[in-house]
Amino acid sequence: MSLKNVIAPFSAWARAVQKPFTVPTAETFRPGADRYRGWHINDTEQCIGCGTCSDICQNSAIDMKPVDEPNKGDSGLRPLVDYGRCCWCALCVDVCPSGSLGLSSNYIWIDRDPDVFRYIPGVDRKEWDSDEKGWRKDDGFNLVDPDRVPMPMMMPVEDRVKTWAEVVLGYTEAEARAEAARCVECGLCVAACPAHMHIPDYIAAIRDGHYDVAVNHIYDNNPLPEMCGKVCTRRCEDVCSIGVNGDPLAIRWLKRFATEQFSDLSAVLSHEQPQIGTGKSVAVIGGGPGGLTTAFYLAVRGFKVTVFEALPQVGGATFFGIPKYRFPLGSLEKQIKLMTDWGVEIKTNHKVEPDEFKQLQQDYDAIYIGTGLLKPSSLRAEGEDLPGVMPAIEMLIDHHLGKTVEVGQHVVVVGGGNVAIDAARISRRLGAEVTIAYRRRLEDMPADYEEIEDAEAEGVHLMTQNIPLRVEQLPGGRLDFIWGPAEMISEGGGRPRPKLIEGIENHLAVDKVIVAIGQKPDLRWLPADVAEQISNSWGGITCDENGMTAAPGVFAGGDLVNSTADAISAIADGLKAVDGIINYLGLGTKP
Amino acid sequence: MSVFDYTTQPGFDLISETPNAGTTVDPKEVQLWFGPQHPGITGNMSVQLWLEGDTIKRGITHVGYLHRGFEKLMERRKFIQSFPIVCRMCVAEPDTTEYLLASSLEELSGLDQAVPEKGQWLRTLVMEMSRLQVTLMVMGGQVGTMGMGTAPNWTYTLRDFLLDSFEELTGGRVYHMYITYGGVRRDLTPGFAQRLEATLDRIEERLPYLDDLILNSAVFQQRTQGVSVVPAEWADELGITGPVLRAMGVARDTRRDYPYLKYPELDFKVCTATGSDIYARTQVRRAEIAESIHIIRQILQMMPQEGPYCAKLPNMLTWTIPAGSTYVRAESSRGEMGFVMVTDGSDTIRRVHLRGPSYTNAVTILERMLPGMNIADLSATMVSLQTCPPEIER
Amino acid sequence: MFDINHGNLDDSPDVGQEIVRRIHDRFGDFPARFQKADLVRLDVPQKDIIPVLSWLRTETPFVQLTHLTAVDWLEDGQFELMYLVTAPDLMVSLHLCVRLDRAKAEAESVFNLWLQAETYEQEINEMFGIHFPGSPRQGVPFILEGWRDMPPMRRDFDTVAYCDRTHPVRPGREHQDSRVYVGRKFGEKGYLK
Missing domain, CATH: 3.30.70.3270 (Alpha-Beta Plaits)
Structure with missing residues (x-):
């Protein structure tokens, strides 16, 4: 032990007079760091x-x-x-x-x-x-996966327009399970879906590889899931919580994946519904998604259900309104087969006439009307009656019934909805140059954004803020599509509206003008008194909360009734009518 | 549920719940419980002692006051939910266990390749900062057990400046919860490096004065030289690592021997001392403080300023990891810490086991060092072995 | 350490490969997995584990027991013991894994090879109920003084039930799962099931 070491500790005394580092916390609030994790x-x-x-x-x-x-x-x-x-x-x-x-x-x-x-x-x-400070979410660190598994598409793009084959290839098993694993099972999609499908449940089943369980969840409130899996307007994806700061779950593609796993649905599906409807019969007029939904779930419960369809094929707008490169006929037929297997009787090429309707009211315990919107809205521009100006809906029906549709070399499609896009993409496949003319901006287009992207990829030219002025006949059978540019005006709280900029006329020489600016109801097939009783100001039908019209025992749904006019809303209406009919006939548990 | 009764297990009658029951009581013998509530004990544990005068005849370590069943809890949680748990396995030094959890599961899930460069650097930074702050604390604690108050005040203050840096970087002073799967949770804040440098300078400035209070102090030398010598032949047999091993003159260090993170790119030496007594262990810690400062300065120099700090993660609520098992290790301030990780293909851990140096230090080694020890040296011995009860009980 | 049949292990370019080859030669063809530069996993049958460990401890540089732990494979009716044996000078570890019959739950002690095994085996005995005959602290409580329930690290020990019993949730807490709540609030129901 040296003297140096004895003295060494006393060096600390030099610091006795220094100011301490400690802070009296009771008197001084020490703020947390910028990133502090507090309350x-x-x-x-x-x-x-x-x-x-x-x-x-x-x-x-x-x-x-x-x-x-x-x-x-x-x-x-x-x-x-x-x-x-x-x-x-x-x-x-x-x-x-x-x-x-x-x-x-x-x-x-x-x-x-x-x-x-x-x-x-x-x-x-x-x-x-x-408090501006504290711990906040940071973009570089994400505990949920914001990036969607990309959907494989038929390649290359330029070849797509040469074929009617399905464009979207569908997820592989690994891709589907990876995509399903992104779900956080919050259930917001259940609320947003008009039919309130059990979305988180079937996504979880897909994630775990239990596709039969998934299909059973899906069929719980949708008898056309393969159709919805391919072409649904998917409002579920709009509210998806992952979509707030990322890509929403590909709910639609996952549903498609699950249903495509089984070629024979009756092998995996089962139900244990009590046969409450035995001895009761229901007529469904119009074989669209709403009518088929009502028919299917009533048939499951033992009702005798007959579907009357005017066209040679049921499916309604999902049959004639959706091009086959999005929704092949085989997919539809697979779902229809399950319905007929489970007891739904379908009469195609059977258009109900007013007298027959009266008879149906006599013969059946309840009637469901789901005839949709078939009367095209007019262009309201001079020259709309010229030959070569045709409604998109007629073109689509003719095309899907196998009739030849002549589109010529260059087509202009007026409108911005899914029908317009479908007409445009079909025209592309028929070999025409296609231009879409839409009144508003691109972001205002009601068509599905992926549809718009695909159409552009396939070479469809988009013209927005384009107001048709008139159509004139050109020599040689061609047409002059004359239009004026529009500016967008915001008034009040609504979405901006297009206003024509006066004095400018643009010309576009085309072979056909396809008008796709919406359809209207057509109830002329109903007896006049019934039509009068149940229709409303815009020509559609008004229903109560049970889906029943003003005529007792007559239910309705689909595009005729709701304002959204899409397949999943029609299915939701059909489900509502199922409950409504059961309660109307006094078979339900509700008083 | 069948109730398991260990009293029926073989061997139970050999040593019953109170280990001295049935033995003849020596009239000169005093039985004393050191802890669990005693300022000289290292955390929530106790040593049951049998004394004659102030000489310890024998003793038994008792743990269990802090048992929260972390390993079991982690078996019932999703992977991401385990991560606020592991930091509690060693309160003073949470970053090592966080790193071990992250790297073990990254290895089993294949995510380890995706950890970005900057994430690796930031991990290395907090690991080394953590080693530095704990070593400072233990240095102070070491003399504190001998009744000296000034040095602990200084080292704890210096440590608190480091905790300020941790608070700035990670949002928490003690439980940092910073290292996670794929990297770290947040980027550097602007100006962080300068502030940390200032703290390092401040520590460095104080070190010579600390030496005068500790290593150069005649009292400390008298109290520690030749006291509580860990025999060299125990080193391999008992798996001794860290400062206790290096105080025997054995230059083993996980950072160098089993390179991980960015340590291979850093220049540092493995600090050793001879004597294997408390003094030698304190010398090693003192040298490691300077070495850690040196390492942190290099990291701040070499770390990229730009780039992602965390890999893209899958949805943490549904993440599953293929079945497998592994062992990962890292050098904590006490020595080699390791995680045995077993997964079974589900979204939870099958089994996780923390291997910590305290486990043998506080039980096997301590109990064998007790006979003949003066009771006044017990606290100092325990601190020099860096016994940490939460790590023993997990 | 010099092995007369194989030469010096320290000279081998890949210690992991070499030690596994020697174990295979000497004891049998146990499945080995070379996980990383410093870790090899070997699945050893129960009858061979003590001979392998004794050989490693006494005749090779693998002198250190870094840890010992157990895994409960409830579905398989087995326990797994995992011995991590390290050669500190060669910086390689062997993870030796042994499956035991869960119903019997007994294994030979390695206390006479490594002193600190007494604590590892004491803890495994307490937490898993695996008995190591001859190990000095079997049945002596380590962490769980006064515990009368099943060994808690067994998979069939229900942690949630135990917590509900011993640490009940404070009154007034009520959680709505958003999935269930949304479904109920917006009239979700099934038409098939």
Whole structure:
């Protein structure tokens, strides 16, 4: 032991007079770091109530609670945090698909009552709600997968227009399971789907490789799932929580994948519905998706159901309105076969006339009307009666019934909906140069965005903010399509509306003008008194909440009734009519 | 449910629940419980001692005061949910266990190839910062057990400046929850490197003064030199690692021997000392503080400023990992920590087992060092072995 | 360490390959998986494990027992013991895995090879109920003093039920699963099932 070592520790005395580093916390608030993980905050406007925060919380510290004023399209729930359990790991923040949840940098909160440490961030106001600092979601770190598994397409694009084969190839098993694994099972899609399909359940079954279970979930409220799997307007994907900050789940393609796994559906499907309808009969007029839905689920319950279809093939708009490169006939026939196997009687080429309707009312216990919209809206421009100007719906029906459709070298399609796109893509396949003329902007087009992309890829030329002025006959049988440009005007709260810029006339020489600006109801086949009784101002039919018209025992649904005019809404109407008919006949459990 | 009764198990009658029951009581013998509530014990554990005068005749380590069943909890959680749990396996040094969890599951899932360069650097950075802050704490704790108050005050303050950096980078001071599958959770903040450099300078400035208080102090030398010597022949037999091993003069270090993260690209030496006593172990720690500072400076220099810090992850709520097993290791401040990871193809861990240095240090080694030890040296011995009860009990 | 039949292990370019080859020659053709540069997994039958471990401990540089743990394969009716044996100077580890009959749950102790095995075996005995005859602290509580239930690391021990029993959820907590809540609120029902 040297003297140096004895003295050495005393060197610390030199620091005795230095100012200490410690801070008196009771008097001085030490703010947390910019990224501190303190008390929760939640932007309730952005929050969609998907409950993913609650699912990932390993401490079960988060409960989902119903709140009074939810936003439109969300679940109506908001997270409640129990700080008796929370460990401030902030996984809830990092997983939040909407990015609404965060942690503030505030970490001091003193109270004698332990029960106050439990609140709904954003709803129960706290002083740190407006804290700019704290832990927030970061783009570089994602606990859910925002990127959709790409759908393989028939390649190359230029070859697509030479064939009627299906363009979308469909997921492989590995792709489908990878895509299904992206789902967080929040169920927002269930609310958005008009038919309230059990979407998270069948996606989970696909993820686990139980495709038969998936198909059973799918058939629970959709008898045309392969059709929906290919061409549905998929409002479910619009609300998908993963879609808020990424690509929504490919719900439609997953449904398609599951149903395509089985060529014989009756082998995997089963039902245990009580045969309440034995001895009762129902007539379904119009074999579209709504009518077929009603027919199928009533037949399952023992009703004797007959479907009357005017065309040679049932399916309604899903048959004649959808090109075969999107929805091959085989897919439709497979689903129809299950219906007939399970007891639905189908009479095609049978157009119901007014007198026959009276007879049907006598012979059947209930009638469902689902005849859709078939009368084309007019172009309301001079020259619309010229030969060569044709409604898209007639072209589609003729084409699908195998009749020859002449489109010539150059076609202009007026309109921006799915029918317009279909007419355009069919015309491409018939060998024509195609231009689409649409009144509004590209982003306003009601057609499915993927459809628009595909059409462009296939060489369809899009002209937007284009208002047709008139059509004139040119020498040699051609037509002069004269149009004016439009500017978009925002008035009030509605979407911007196109206004013609006066004085400009553009010319386009074409062989055909295909008009696809919508269809209208046509109820002339009904007896006049019945039509009068059940129709409404725009010529459609009004139903009550059970799907029944003003005429007792007469139900209706589909495009005639709803405003959305898509297949899945028609299916939803059909489901509503199933319950309505059962209750009307006094067979239901409801009073 | 069938109830398992260990009292019916073979061997139970040999040593019953109170280990001294049935033995003759020596009138000169005093039985003493050191811990679980004693300021000199290293965490929530206790040592049951039999003393004669102030000399320990024998002793038994008791753990279980802190058992939360982490390994079992992780078997019932999704992979991502395990990650707020592992940091609690060693309170002072959460980053090592976080890294081990991440790297073991990355290895089994094939995600390890996807971890971006910057993520690797940031992982190395927090691992080394973590080693530095714990070593500082243990240095202070070492003299604290001998009743010296100034040095612990200094080292704890210096450690707190490092915790400020952790708070800035990870959002938490103690439980960082920063290293995760695919990389880390957040990027560097602007100006972080400068602030960390300032802290390193501050630590470096204080080190000579700390030496005067600790290693150069005659009192400390008297109390520690030749005290609690771990025999060299135990090294391999008991799997001793870390500063305890390096204080025997054996230059083994997981960072160099089993290269991981960015350590192969860094220049550092394995610090050793001779004597295998408390003094030698303190010397090793003192040298490692300087070495860690050196490493962190290199990391700040070499780390890329741009680029992603985390790989693209699959949906963590449904992530499944193929069946497999592995062992990953990393050098903590105490020595080799390792995770045995077994997966079975489901979305949860089948079995995870933490191998920590405290496990043998605090039980097998300590119990064998106790006979003949003066009771006043017990705390210092336990700190020098860096016994950490949550790591033993998990 | 010099092995008269094979030469010095330290000189081998790939220690993992070489040690596995020697184990295969000496004890039998156990399935081996070369997982990474420093880790080889070997699945050893129960009858061979003690001879292999003794040989490694006494005649090779694999002198260190880095850890010992168990896995419950409830579905297979088996326990698995995992011994990690390391050659610290060669920086290679062998993961030796043994399946045991779960109903019998007994294995030979390695206490006389490695001192610290007493704690590992004590913990496995307590947490899995696997008995190691001859190991000094079998049946002595390690972590779970006063525990009277099934060994808790067994897969059939229900952690959730145990937690509900011993740490009940505070009153007033009520969780709505969004999937169920949305389905109910928006009239979701099945028409087939």
